[in-house]
Amino acid sequence: MHYSIKDLEHLSGIKAHTIRIWEKRYSLLEPNRTDTNIRTYSDDDVRRILNVVMLVKNGYKISNVATFDEIKLQSEVLRINGNLSEPEQNIDQLLYQTVNLDSIAFDKLLDKIILENGMSKTIQNVIFPFFERIGILWQAGSIYAAHEHFVSNLIRSRLIRETAKFEIHEGAKTVLFFLRENEWHELGLLYFNYLAAQSGLHGVYLGQNLPFGDLTNLLIHNGFDFICTSFIQAIEKPELERYLSDLSLVFSKNKILISGRQIAIHKPKIPSNTIVIKNSNDFRRRILI
Numbered sequence: 455m456h457y458s459i460k461d462l463e464h465l466s467g468i469k470a471h472t473i474r475i476w477e478k479r480y481s482l483l484e485p486n487r488t489d490t491n492i493r494t495y496s497d498d499d500v501r502r503i504l505n506v507v508m509l510v511k512n513g514y515k516i517s518n519v520a521t522f523d524e525i526k527l528q529s530e531v532l533r534i535n536g537n538l539s540e541p542e543q544n545i546d547q548l549l550y551q552t553v554n555l556d557s558i559a560f561d562k563l564l565d566k567i568i569l570e571n572g573m574s575k576t577i578q579n580v581i582f583p584f585f586e587r588i589g590i591l592w593q594a595g596s597i598y599a600a601h602e603h604f605v606s607n608l609i610r611s612r613l614i615r616e617t618a619k620f621e622i623h624e625g626a627k628t629v630l631f632f633l634r635e636n637e638w639h640e641l642g643l644l645y646f647n648y649l650a651a652q653s654g655l656h657g658v659y660l661g662q663n664l665p666f667g668d669l670t671n672l673l674i675h676n677g678f679d680f681i682c683t684s685f686i687q688a689i690e691k692p693e694l695e696r697y698l699s700d701l702s703l704v705f706s707k708n709k710i711l712i713s714g715r716q717i718a719i720h721k722p723k724i725p726s727n728t729i730v731i732k733n734s735n736d737f738r739r740r741i742l743i
Contacts, residue, residue, distance in 0.1 A: 457495040459485075466507045473503070480520035482506065505531045545584045552588070552605045560608055573616050574652075577645050578734060581609060585641070606641065613644040620651040627679040629741065632660040632669065634697060639686035642713065646682055646737050655679075655741055666697075670704050680741055681705050682731075685714035695722045702727055711740055 463470045476482040483502065485493040505527050509519050512534050522530065544567050551560040568576050588602055629650045631643050640662050647657040658678065660669075681701070685694065694716060701710060702725030713731040724730060731737045 685716035
C-alpha cells in the first residue's frame with residue numbers, strides 16, 4: 455500500500471510539518487516521490503513512524519531514536535510495552551488473541567478483565583482503546599478486515615449477554631436504539647443500550663441499517679421516552695442535517711440523543727428536541743433526568 459504524508463499524520467498523531475522536519479533533520483524516513491514530487495510512504499514507513507512516536511511519547515529524544523535501526527527500534531518498543539499500564543497490557547493481549555483468531559482465549563481474558571474492573575470500566579478503558587488500535591493496524595495493513603469482524607462479533611455478543619442480565623421493571627422508561635441505512639458501526643450504540651439497562655430503563659434495540667420508512671411506520675404503534683442513534687459512517691453535512699430534521703419531525707414529542715464521529719466533524723444544526731451525547735456519563739445523565 456502507499457500512504458500520503460496526511461495518512462501518516464492521521465495514523466501517528468504527529469503533524470505533517472513535524473514529520474517533514476524529522477525527515478530533513480534526522481533522515482527518519484526516505485519516502486518515494488511521484489513525478490510531481492509528492493511524498494508517498496510504504497507499510498514499513500508506517501510501522502517505523504508508529505514505533506518512533508511510541509518511544510518519543512515515552513521520553514526518548516527524537517535525535518536518538520532516529521539513529522536506531524529496525525532491530526533496535528523494535529527491541530525498545532517491546533521493552534516499553536513490558537512497562538505498560540494494566541489496561542495497555544490487556545489491550546496487547548487481546549490483540550494477540552485477535553491476530554490468532556483464538557475466540558476461547560479471547561473470551562477467557564475478557565472474563566478476567568471484567569471480573570477485575572467491571573463491565574463499564576472494561577468497555578471504556580480497554581475495549582474502546584483496543585478498537586482504536588485495531589483500526590490503526592487495519593489501516594496500516596498489519597491485520598485484515600476478517601480480524602476486525604472476528605473481534606467485533608465477540609464484543610457484540612458479550613454486550614448483548616451482559617445487557618440481558620439486568621431486570622427491567624414494568625413501567626420503566628423506554629429508549630429506542632437504531633442506526634440509519636448504511637450505518638454498520640454498532641458497538642458504541644450497544645454499549646449505550648447496556649448502560650440504559652443498567653440504569654433500569656427498557657431498551658428497544660433495532661440494530662444496524664434501518665430504513666427511515668420502517669422507522670416511521672413503527673412509531674404509529676409505539677411510544678418511546680428517548681430515541682438514540684449514532685453517526686459513524688461518512689455522510690455529507692447537508693444530508694446529515696436533513697436526516698436530523700426529518701428525525702426531529704417524526705419524533706417531535708420525544709428526546710432524541712445523538713452521538714458519533716460525523717456529529718463532531720460536521721457540527722450540524724441541531725433541532726430543538728435533539729441532544730448531542732459527548733460520552734457515557736453524559737448519556738447516563740440525560741436518560742436519568
